[in-house]
Amino acid sequence: MNLFTLFLSALLINNVILSKFIGMCPFLGVSTKLSSAIGMGVAVIFVIFGASVLSWALYYYALVPLELQYMKLICFILLIAAFVQFVEMFIKKNSPSLYKSLGIYLPLITTNCAVLYVALDNVTQKYNLIETMVNSIAVSAGFMLVLVIFATIRERLAASDVPEAWKGNPIAFVVAAIMAIAFSAFAGLV
Amino acid sequence: MSTASEKKQGFWREMIYNNPVFGLYLGICSTLAITTTLNNAIGMGIAVIVVLTVSNIVISLLAPITPDEIHIPVYIVVIATLVTVVGMLMQAYTPTLYSTLGTFIDLIVVNCIILGRAEAYASSHNVAESARDGLMMGLSYTFSLIAMSLIRQILGTGLLEFSNPMSNQVIFSLRLIPEAFVIPVFTTQTGAFLTFAVLAAAVAAIKNNDEKKEAAALKAKADAEKAAKAAAAKAAAKPVKEAA
Numbered sequence: 001m002n003l004f005t006l007f008l009s010a011l012l013i014n015n016v017i018l019s020k021f022i023g024m025c026p027f028l029g030v031s032t033k034l035s036s037a038i039g040m041g042v043a044v045i046f047v048i049f050g051a052s053v054l055s056w057a058l059y060y061y062a063l064v065p066l067e068l069q070y071m072k073l074i075c076f077i078l079l080i081a082a083f084v085q086f087v088e089m090f091i092k093k094n095s096p097s098l099y100k101s102l103g104i105y106l107p108l109i110t111t112n113c114a115v116l117y118v119a120l121d122n123v124t125q126k127y128n129l130i131e132t133m134v135n136s137i138a139v140s141a142g143f144m145l146v147l148v149i150f151a152t153i154r155e156r157l158a159a160s161d162v163p164e165a166w167k168g169n170p171i172a173f174v175v176a177a178i179m180a181i182a183f184s185a186f187a188g189l190v
Numbered sequence: 191m192s193t194a195s196e197k198k199q200g201f202w203r204e205m206i207y208n209n210p211v212f213g214l215y216l217g218i219c220s221t222l223a224i225t226t227t228l229n230n231a232i233g234m235g236i237a238v239i240v241v242l243t244v245s246n247i248v249i250s251l252l253a254p255i256t257p258d259e260i261h262i263p264v265y266i267v268v269i270a271t272l273v274t275v276v277g278m279l280m281q282a283y284t285p286t287l288y289s290t291l292g293t294f295i296d297l298i299v300v301n302c303i304i305l306g307r308a309e310a311y312a313s314s315h316n317v318a319e320s321a322r323d324g325l326m327m328g329l330s331y332t333f334s335l336i337a338m339s340l341i342r343q344i345l346g347t348g349l350l351e352f353s354n355p356m357s358n359q360v361i362f363s364l365r366l367i368p369e370a371f372v373i374p375v376f377t378t379q380t381g382a383f384l385t386f387a388v389l390a391a392a393v394a395a396i397k398n399n400d401e402k403k404e405a406a407a408l409k410a411k412a413d414a415e416k417a418a419k420a421a422a423a424k425a426a427a428k429p430v431k432e433a434a
Contacts (some may be wrong), residue, residue, distance in 0.1 A: 003319075004291070004342045011254055018379060019379055020223065021218075021219050021220075021222040021223040021379070021382065022219050022223075024219045024222065025215075025216075025218065025219075025221070026217040034269070054414070070274065071274075072275050073266060073270050073273060073277075073296050073299060074270040074271060074274060074367065077270050077300070078263065078266065078267065078270075081262070081263060081266060103411060111298040112300070113297050114221055115302075116296070116297060117297060117298050119291060119294055120296055121293065124198055124293070128220055134352070142283035160309055164389045164395075164398055165392070165394040166387075166391045166394075167394075168394075169215055170387045170388075170390040170391035170394060171387070173383050173384070173387035173390065174383070174384065174388050176383045177336050177380045177381075177383035177384045177387065178380075180378075180379040180380045180383055181380050184378070184380070
């Protein structure tokens with residue numbers, strides 16, 4: 001597959017949040033402030049890239065030769081949890097300032113379904129290593145893009161007069177619905 | 191009779207108040223993604239009920255012997271194993287359903303409801319209580335899925351349809367809205383977000399309303415007490431005045 005097409009379609013057309021509904025928890029949880037949205041976005045790009053490449057290697061060099069493909073779910077989720085833990089420890093030891101800004105988002109990422117989704121998707125679509133890298137960067141960049149746009153809207157939303165029952169998350173979902181309409185226009189791009 | 195209706199009210203109250211989806215915003219990904227048809231909603235709901243109940247049981251048994259430092263990985267392995275088993279069973283017996291639900295079956299592993307209940311409830315309660323909690327949480331998740339899918343399917347396609355997931359035989363199919371009047375946007379992503387927003391706002395409104403009522407009841411009680419006290423004080427003051 002053309003790598004550029006793959007990148008665009010994973011970034012915009014099949015956007016992980018607005019079209020696949022994956023990674024909703026952090027999308028709602030950390031989108032109230034722009035600075036935390038950027039921090040979470042960067043952490044997610046890093047973790048998704050690392051975890052996808054590792055689980056791709058695990059699948060093709062360990063599970064396929066042993067004919068244990070059906071164990072992929074258990075292996076991938078353990079790999080992701082271990083990887084996140086390792087990254088957290090590594091950053092804590094080597095870069096305390098980075099840990100201060102990203103650290104609180106890292107434990108949350110284990111339960112971010114986008115990480116597991118990308119790892120499984122790369123294997124289901126039978127991507128090779130290069131395609132896996134492009135796909136994981138595109139998906140996570142798409143995640144960050146929508147998260148940041150959404151956070152800027154929500155910062156304005158916090159100051160506006162919303163009916164009581166719609167305060168907080170319900171009105172955020174209406175915003176997401178409108179963004180989904182905007183993103184559906186990308187469907188004809190490729 | 192009255193206890194039965196009270197119990198029923200309690201059941202629906204629990205469904206609304208402790209609703210994991212619209213109240214606590216857990217497990218939203220699958221709720222938004224797979225609720226295009228009633229079949230998907232019920233299939234997904236049953237899968238989650240099974241995984242949640244069994245994982246709660248297993249985890250409540252394992253919790254006393256699990257070292258504290260590694261309890262999260264242990265829970266994740268238990269849940270992932272159950273999801274793999276359920277996925278394989280669905281692939282074998284309900285292949286069409288499995289292919290439409292796709293990766294969302296695998297993603298049950300990271301559904302926050304399951305790990306959340308394991309951590310918050312099953313690890314500190316006995317087997318029977320944990321099983322009941324898993325069943326109730328699973329039911330209210332399924333209830334939310336069905337509510338979403340009914341709205342989206344009826345408004346989006348005009349049809350109310352349910353088919354046997356094993357044989358794909360249509361069990362019933364009702365046309366509720368003529369084809370010219372359906373709103374196809376409800377079957378798309380936008381419709382999912384909008385339906386969710388409306389239902390979440392409705393749950394919030396019910397809660398707000400009840401809180402207001404409770405506050406009003408408390409205030410009325412306080413007012414009544416105040417009035418009674420004032421009356422008592424007046425009554426106490428009167429004899430004094432008379433005596434003077």
